[in-house]
Amino acid sequence: MTAIPRPATVGEGTASPPLIEIRGVTRVYDTGRVEVPALRGVDLDVRQGEFVAIVGHSGSGKTTLMNIIGCLDRPTDGTYRIAGQDIADCDDDGLARLRSRTIGFVFQNCNLLPRTSALENVATPLLHQGVARKQRLERARAPLERLGLGDRLDHEPSELSGGQQQRVAIARALVTEPSLILADEPTGNLDTASGEEVIAILHELNAEGRTIVLITHEADVAAHAGRQVHVRDGRIVE
Ligand SMILES: Nc1ncnc2c1ncn2[C@@H]1O[C@H](COP(=O)(O)OP(=O)(O)O)[C@@H](O)[C@H]1O
Numbered sequence: 001m002t003a004i005p006r007p008a009t010v011g012e013g014t015a016s017p018p019l020i021e022i023r024g025v026t027r028v029y030d031t032g033r034v035e036v037p038a039l040r041g042v043d044l045d046v047r048q049g050e051f052v053a054i055v056g057h058s059g060s061g062k063t064t065l066m067n068i069i070g071c072l073d074r075p076t077d078g079t080y081r082i083a084g085q086d087i088a089d090c091d092d093d094g095l096a097r098l099r100s101r102t103i104g105f106v107f108q109n110c111n112l113l114p115r116t117s118a119l120e121n122v123a124t125p126l127l128h129q130g131v132a133r134k135q136r137l138e139r140a141r142a143p144l145e146r147l148g149l150g151d152r153l154d155h156e157p158s159e160l161s162g163g164q165q166q167r168v169a170i171a172r173a174l175v176t177e178p179s180l181i182l183a184d185e186p187t188g189n190l191d192t193a194s195g196e197e198v199i200a201i202l203h204e205l206n207a208e209g210r211t212i213v214l215i216t217h218e219a220d221v222a223a224h225a226g227r228q229v230h231v232r233d234g235r236i237v238e
């Protein structure tokens with residue numbers, strides 16, 4: 001893989017604030033019939049350049065926490081600062097811009113657009129940044145080539161293996177040069193070899209200076225991270 005430029009870093013150094021700063025965060029889902037307290041008071045700091053695994057059983061609140069870290073959802077109570085910015089001060093458009101500039105997402109089921117080429121899939125996040133089509137497609141090539149998919153640019157997801165699809169999803173997460181990669185169970189649907197490949201890619205991205213937050217219920221996957229944060233019943237436990 002060829003190196004790509006180190007991302008612009010925010011909040012680096014001991015004196016600056018953490019990239020992620022979560023204080024007393026709760027999240028209650030109101031289903032109309034019942035209220036489900038999914039997070040019950042979470043404090044968490046993640047520094048620029050860390051590789052952190054968020055670990056816990058199914059239903060413990062991991063995805064809820066990831067949605068908040070990823071600015072896809074807001075806390076019911078408590079504060080969340082990302083790169084020093086309190087998300088309570090952002091309207092929904094501001095939050096979307098912050099997300100698009102700062103964060104690359106990788107999901108368990110890849111979430112690729114069907115009947116759409118790998119190149120077009122990877123180019124999609126640039127659409128939200130207002131990049132013209134020609135430039136979008138040009139910029140989408142590099143992360144695909146880097147992840148060994150240079151000969152699969154025109155393939156649609158159904159024409160790729162599970163591991164290749166997840167590499168397309170990682171290329172899509174990288175195309176905006178985010179400083180933070182958020183991966184929710186990225187190895188969950190993969191065979192062992194493809195899963196190990198994904199972890200190795202996350203390590204490489206971390207070595208370049210990107211912050212990685214990896215969410216998993218698998219202890220052996222979590223063991224690859226520099227630090228593990230355990231979640232149980234909506235709380236962080238030691
Ligand atoms: N949209 C929702 N509405 C109601 N309850 C939800 C919703 N999403 C998650 N929950 C509940 O919140 C808790 C935490 O879920 P989740 O964050 O998805 O856990 P995990 O990712 O660790 O499996 C679970 O009890 C789940 O049933």
Ligand SMILES: [Mg+2]
Pocket residue numbers: 062063064
């Ligand atoms: Mg989950």
